[in-house]
Amino acid sequence: MKSIAVSGKGGAGKTALTAMMTKVIIGKGTPGKILLVDADPAGGLAPALGLSVEITIGNIREEIIRSVRKGGRKTKAQIAGAVDYKIMEALAELESFSFLAVGRTETDGCFCPVNDLLRDAIEILLKDFDLVIIDGEAGLEQINRKVMRSVDSLIIVTDPSHRGKRTAAGIKDIVETQRLMKSDQMALVMNRIKGAVGLGEEAAREVGLKLAGCIPEDENITRYDSMGKPLLELPEDSPGVVAVQGILENLRIN
Ligand SMILES: Nc1ncnc2c1ncn2[C@@H]1O[C@H](COP(=O)(O)OP(=O)(O)OP(=O)(O)O)[C@@H](O)[C@H]1O
Numbered sequence: 001m002k003s004i005a006v007s008g009k010g011g012a013g014k015t016a017l018t019a020m021m022t023k024v025i026i027g028k029g030t031p032g033k034i035l036l037v038d039a040d041p042a043g044g045l046a047p048a049l050g051l052s053v054e055i056t057i058g059n060i061r062e063e064i065i066r067s068v069r070k071g072g073r074k075t076k077a078q079i080a081g082a083v084d085y086k087i088m089e090a091l092a093e094l095e096s097f098s099f100l101a102v103g104r105t106e107t108d109g110c111f112c113p114v115n116d117l118l119r120d121a122i123e124i125l126l127k128d129f130d131l132v133i134i135d136g137e138a139g140l141e142q143i144n145r146k147v148m149r150s151v152d153s154l155i156i157v158t159d160p161s162h163r164g165k166r167t168a169a170g171i172k173d174i175v176e177t178q179r180l181m182k183s184d185q186m187a188l189v190m191n192r193i194k195g196a197v198g199l200g201e202e203a204a205r206e207v208g209l210k211l212a213g214c215i216p217e218d219e220n221i222t223r224y225d226s227m228g229k230p231l232l233e234l235p236e237d238s239p240g241v242v243a244v245q246g247i248l249e250n251l252r253i254n
């Protein structure tokens with residue numbers, strides 16, 4: 001199984017990039033089974049893929065905790081059975097990909113057995129796929145605690161803003177110093193450039209990452225997002241999609 005995680009500042013374009021990567025990869029002919037994971041608690045990936053989420057991993061966690069509280073003591077095996085079964089309810093299986101949303105965690109506290117069982121169940125589920133693409137957040141914690149501890153490619157997205165680049169540098173630093181997320185390759189994507197050649201290389205140098213590529217400001221993305229139209233349906237020759245094709249080639253993902 002190959003895995004890609006997308007991280008970066010809020011609003012940098014993580015979801016747009018994830019949706020466009022999915023589009024390009026599916027368009028080339030599926031390299032096996034693809035799983036898209038929305039690891040952002042705010043959950044913006046589903047609409048970008050044209051889906052509406054009904055059940056998240058967070059919902060399942062709540063439900064299991066509630067039933068354990070109500071029903072008194074349950075054996076670990078009973079809870080494990082419920083987790084395995086429930087997780088399949090959260091998995092949306094479509095023709096060309098499957099989708100899973102991590103969602104929010106509402107009940108505070110450890111509930112360690114439930115958390116551990118959920119992680120185990122997700123780990124087993126992931127093994128069933130050939131490619132997993134995770135739309136994350138800048139913190140990486142959601143990905144790390146709820147989905148997986150290491151990925152093949154970690155893509156950090158930034159826009160040309162100073163804050164975007166600082167966040168990118170912060171993510172790189174966390175990965176390198178705290179080993180929060182292991183990755184075989186870590187690369188920067190500069191999103192929303194408006195003609196300024198060299199902006200991407202400059203940012204990559206500043207941040208200390210290799211540049212996977214730049215995505216131009218794409219009117220179609222703006223239009224689709226404002227209409228609530230799935231980015232998966234972007235025209236193949238849309239500047240953003242064309243750029244993402246190049247990014248995947250640079251990263252040898254496709
Ligand atoms: N290349 C682009 N051209 C035009 N608009 C873009 C581009 N990339 C992203 N956008 C717009 O910027 C906004 C943020 O993009 P997106 O939702 O992909 O970012 P995000 O990093 O996933 O944000 P969040 O942190 O809120 O999940 C969206 O409204 C989107 O339409």
Ligand SMILES: [Mg+2]
Nearest residue numbers: 014015040044
């Ligand atoms: Mg997003």
